[in-house]
């Protein structure tokens with residue numbers, strides 16, 4: 038196969054970027070999208086041109102490190118991660134445009150690499166159950182109905198890739214945040230910190246500069262793990278019930 | 294050098310309890326006076342950093358990815374073992390210990406393996422308390438399955454994403470300590486050297502992968518939780534970034550490297566499609582329960598899966614069923630892998646490269662119906678179809694073995710300390726618990742055992758004997774280490790050669806795979822050693838690394854890693870040459886039974902081979918830790 042690539046090149050966070058065009062004639066349909074870029078990069082290095090920087094690690098669709106906005110869609114034409122996309126999804130002679138994730142909260146680092154540190158900071162605000170190592174009860178002391186466990190699992194499979202943000206015209210992170218909030222709102226282990234967690238995570242999300250959710254559901258359509266927007270609805274309920282009940286606590290004057 | 298395993302005396306089941314009692318403690322108020330560096334945030338690193346932070350130590354944690362959650366542990370699929378005996382099917386700590394020691398072909402330390410089995414039960418409790426969503430039964434209790442031929446159901450799992458869910462649990466615990474200010478997290482930060490002051494590990498040198506800045510960090514102890522080195526083969530199931538640099542740099546500073554030639558090859562991976570191949574994808578071993586492995590009786594180069602269906606039964610060789618009638622397609626990983634290699638060496642391999650064998654489900658589909666097979670393997674079949682473009686319900690799958698895990702690693706004693714005082718190794722980075730072959734679902738167990746339940750105890754014993762004083766990074770030892778790192782980087786950038794880093798890495802990988810992979814011979818190993826020495830020379834005179842040192846430079850990152858892989862490759866070959874027995878995952882051609890099966894030599898090789906670095910272009914020195922078996926009887930495996 039032969040393809041034409043229009044790739045976003047940007048030296049660093051402070052430079053202005055631009056598209057650069059490459060003719061790529063050594064493409065086989067068995068290559069993954071990232072292997073296609075590997076081959077191009079090797080050719081560039083041999084020609085003495087700087088290779089294209091992009092993020093990746095597991096190449097199995099699970100670490101969430103790969104990204105790329107391909108022909109106007111995060112992770113390209115299939116609902117999968119870029120590392121699991123193969124060139125047989127493209128036509129011979131096609132022109133493919135590759136950009137980084139575009140969002141204020143994900144600044145470009147170089148070429149196609151962005152900084153998703155905001156996601157870590159949101160998780161740090163409360164995306165966990167506060168238990169120390171040791172001194173916990175036997176695992177089978179807590180029985181959890183299979184239906185609840187399965188629903189929590191579905192939410193827990195988010196890989197933190199950021200495609201939901203890249204897909205959203207408002208660059209909202211609601212799908213990502215609601216996945217973690219849902220996992221713990223559903224499970225008994227998450228109950229003690231249920232209110233505090235959603236408040237803190239939402240506050241951090243707002244602070245990072247992600248946009249508001251206007252229910253276009255573009256996130257769900259592009260999420261490689263099929264995280265459902267039902268989680269967003271749940272998070273909204275959780276949030277409102279949390280803030281109303283914390284007002285009550287304040288009105289009573291708090292504790293000592 | 295005398296290797297002291299520090300394994301406690303006394304009855305097996307009491308060793309760890311007794312040892313814990315004898316370890317010195319650090320008073321709670323004094324813990325904050327100690328700094329600990331944790332390199333790596335996979336299962337081993339994240340669990341260690343979180344647990345040490347909870348205890349009150351000041352922790353600095355490092356990873357090269359953009360987030361600690363992306364460590365390679367995330368990719369583990371099948372599950373994690375624990376001797377809970379929830380299924381009432383006869384499991385016990387002793388049975389898990391016994392299976393693990395035997396599975397490792399009697400090349401691991403009894404005391405370590407017993408402790409691993411002992412703390413396995415705590416791991417499951419801990420993870421459930423964190424909210425890890427393990428699979429459950431309708432009654433709400435945890436579900437188990439039997440894995441990798443085990444006689445009991447002791448594997449806990451979270452669909453096919455066990456590693457992900459366990460790591461996200463540990464990541465949560467780590468995040469909590471970062472939020473509390475007890476752990477400071479450095480992402481996109483790669484350790485390039487360890488710093489030794491007065492004979493003790495007192496810090497590391499890192500490169501900020503965004504700015505290229507070389508930085509020094511000092512501490513009272515350093516933990517390497519940096520994973521395995523399977524990528525020395527270039528193609529493996531490991532994540533692309535997995536590397537040996539941290540362990541190798543430590544090795545060059547005095548930490549012995551144990552059993553480097555012990556690598557595990559997994560039989561069911563998706564085969565290579567061409568020179569562009571960048572990594573290999575694992576397909577669950579469970580497929581061999583219903584799939585039949587075959588190749589044509591006579592060579593048919595380039596045979597496609599679509600044409601395989603037209604080959605009559607009489608012209609097919611179901612070679613595993615033929616050679617191992619009682620185990621058939623369910624022979625252990627190493628036997629299945631080796632035999633696939635043999636038929637391909639004979640020229641009977643299939644597919645465009647000839648490096649593949651068929652895994653055929655047509656009989657199973659005929660017998661049980663497509664719906665049943667779909668229910669069992671649907672997600673695997675979909676994944677296979679997505680990657681290869683073939684439909685495994687209609688045509689046979691193609692599979693080939695791939696490097697999957699490395700049992701070798703830094704030598705550690707019972708406290709997980711390397712031969713450098715204050716330098717520890719946890720998880721896949723150490724050599725400790727899997728002997729010559731790892732059982733399925735036991736790497737996740739070991740990583741979390743080390744991080745949650747071993748190091749929090751053993752590190753106290755060391756720190757209790759250390760003064761509180763911090764060492765300054767202005768000391769000459771730090772300056773020297775920085776200079777070495779910087780001149781290495783400058784050298785790589787100045788070569789401006791013709792061959793890319795990937796080209797060198799592929800060549801290295803191919804040599805290792807051909808001569809130091811599943812099957813080895815003295816002649817082949819000696820040939821490979823020469824090849825690698827030449828490759829090293831060529832690398833340092835002809836590698837092309839563009840860009841500068843002070844920026845995000847992925848080619849430079851790769852070049853630094855490949856330079857270390859080349860050196861490791863040579864040591865693996867030396868180790869393989871020395872170990873002239875067939876053992877665990879690898880077959881030594883000179884050490885076979887009359888019918889061509891693996892023959893272990895317990896009288897000669899029941900030891901850990903630990904190698905000491907002796908300087909540039911010098912042979913490494915071999916030290917032996919004799920393995921003493923007081924509780925199990927050594928037996929040879931047979932699958933005929």
Ligand SMILES: Cc1cc2nc3c(=O)[nH]c(=O)nc-3n(C[C@H](O)[C@H](O)[C@H](O)COP(=O)(O)OP(=O)(O)OC[C@H]3O[C@@H](n4cnc5c(N)ncnc54)[C@H](O)[C@@H]3O)c2cc1C
Nearest residue numbers: 333334335336337357366371372484520720721734736737
């Ligand atoms: C496809 C696959 C499936 C598997 N399935 C299973 C399974 O079902 N059950 C099982 O028990 N095991 C399984 N394993 C094995 C298991 O996943 C690994 O052995 C285990 O997760 C290793 O964990 P770790 O914490 O030691 O290292 P890793 O998870 O590899 O983490 C290494 C860490 O070190 C960091 N690092 C490395 N070098 C540096 C450096 N120089 N500077 C800074 N940071 C560095 C990385 O950033 C990372 O954070 C599987 C492995 C693979 C490849």
Ligand code: SF4
Nearest residue numbers: 195196198199201260
């Ligand atoms: S919700 Fe989906 S798209 Fe968003 S980060 Fe998680 S996995 Fe990626």
Ligand code: FES
Nearest residue numbers: 094096101103120
């Ligand atoms: S590289 Fe890990 S998800 Fe794509």
